[in-house]
Amino acid sequence: MILIGERINGMFKDIREAILNKDPEPIKLHAQKQYEAGARYLDVNTGPTVDPKDQPAVMEWLVKTTQEECPLPCCIDSTNPEAIEAGIAVHKGKAMINSTTADQFKMDIYIPLAAKYNAAIIGLTMNEKGVPKSAADRIALAMEIVVNCDMHGVPTDDLFLDPLMLPCNVGQEHGVEVLETLRQVKSLADPAPKTTMGLSNSSQGCANRHLINRTFLIMSMACGLDSAIADVYDPLMVEEVAAARVLLNKDIYCDSFVKTFLQK
């Protein structure tokens, strides 16, 4: 389970202000804190308030600042391809592109970008029509993305498919479809594509968000989830992931299993 820390995002007030004031400290602080909390990738997003023409420069600064003291790679998160490329160009290590949908015009932009920079890429199982209701329709879109990755020489195990969980208070019927998608997606290619999800989405607008997030995370791990963009500041979630890895026979048990999970 690769935890992708969600905190460096202009949607959060402190990050938004840091971007505005060009203040690197809050960025570095959250990079280090998330690393220590168990994150192994850091999502980096300028947020919607940055003007599109400024986004490439801001993304470049965010990636550089994030990696200045923290050894983790970034998951470069933007709807603006120029911002993504500006971020990858200065990135150290294996970047992850967040994200393409299954729309052909988007795949034609982002997948070649992943190939050019040898980056991993997140593929959302949706298109301009929206998020499908059923697992079968999600799988159909996943297959489109797999085929396009293959065409551009992006290894299928560098592809992280996101079956798109919706907030459980508005899209309650999606939970079981997402889990079913996670189970089926592994048979689409060899090597099997990886999977991810924006975990906090599942509890958007709900009470007891951490409880919902970590419960769904563990359920998803049992169905084969490989990574999640998540709030790693919930220590219970991180401990439960460590336990789940042991229960799923991914890590060999020892009494210090939580500690060894955090060491990796």
Place this chain on the structure above:
Amino acid sequence: MAVNIVKEKWTSKVNEVVLGTDNTVKVGGESTLPFLHFEGEIPHRPVMALEVWDVEPTDWPDPVKEPFADVMSDPVAWAKKNIEYGADLVALRLQSANPDYKDASPQECAETAKKVAEAVNVPLVILGCGSEEKDAEVLPVVGEALSGKNCLIGPATENNYKTITATCLVHGHNIIAASPLDINLAKQLNILITEMNLPTNKIVIDPLVGALGYGIEYCYSIMERSRSGALMGDKMLSMPIFCNVGQEAWKAKEAKEADMPEWGEQKKRAILWEVITSTAMAQAGGALFILRHPESVKQLKVHFDKLMQSNEY
């Protein structure tokens, strides 16, 4: 039609441990399962140490005493003989310290260890007396006497690892982390030792193997699981595996029984017991073998050299 060789892609490898100072011996470093040269690196052949005791052993069967008949009361001469017999390392067992033997003092043991160390030019393995409590007193004193010799010292268990780890840290030795055929305990002990800041490449895992006919299949599975754990990136199981085969093989009734003609000649079958146990352990990932009979070393050398020939496709 061309045959497509399926290769496993491992993400990590076994740690390399270097023993000794001048004539160093290296173990570990594999990036695939044992002897699959076509799949990864197997940089070092399994190495073998012959045992020396600091007190004349009383319970060794005759066939294994015979090659050392004239040196068994003199650890220095015995150690030299082991090198003549082709051992890669010398394993000095401080049995005299055992409360049931002579209950020798740590200082007496250190004295002997120093003499042996001066007499040989191969790396030393220092083995305790079999009492966890006594080893915790003896091994630190011996470790200090051999300061800087980069020996391999143990076995350290859950109950006595602290003093032994400390001496390894201060005096530059490597530790044998022993746990009774239990992968979870092995991992936990490695964590405890590394928490004292001993680097992971100064540790070997001793799973306390059994001999052929005495639970060998269980040892095999545990060792194999820990090797695949290492190759998949489990840092706390990435240590080379230490196999004390000699003491187990020569304890087996098949090795000890003199009067059993239908089992074949005792000497031949006893040596075979030690050799076959070792070959199985090597296939499971064993890197360092403690043996008793020189003929076993000779036969295993031939066997291991063959296994080290490339099977690259």
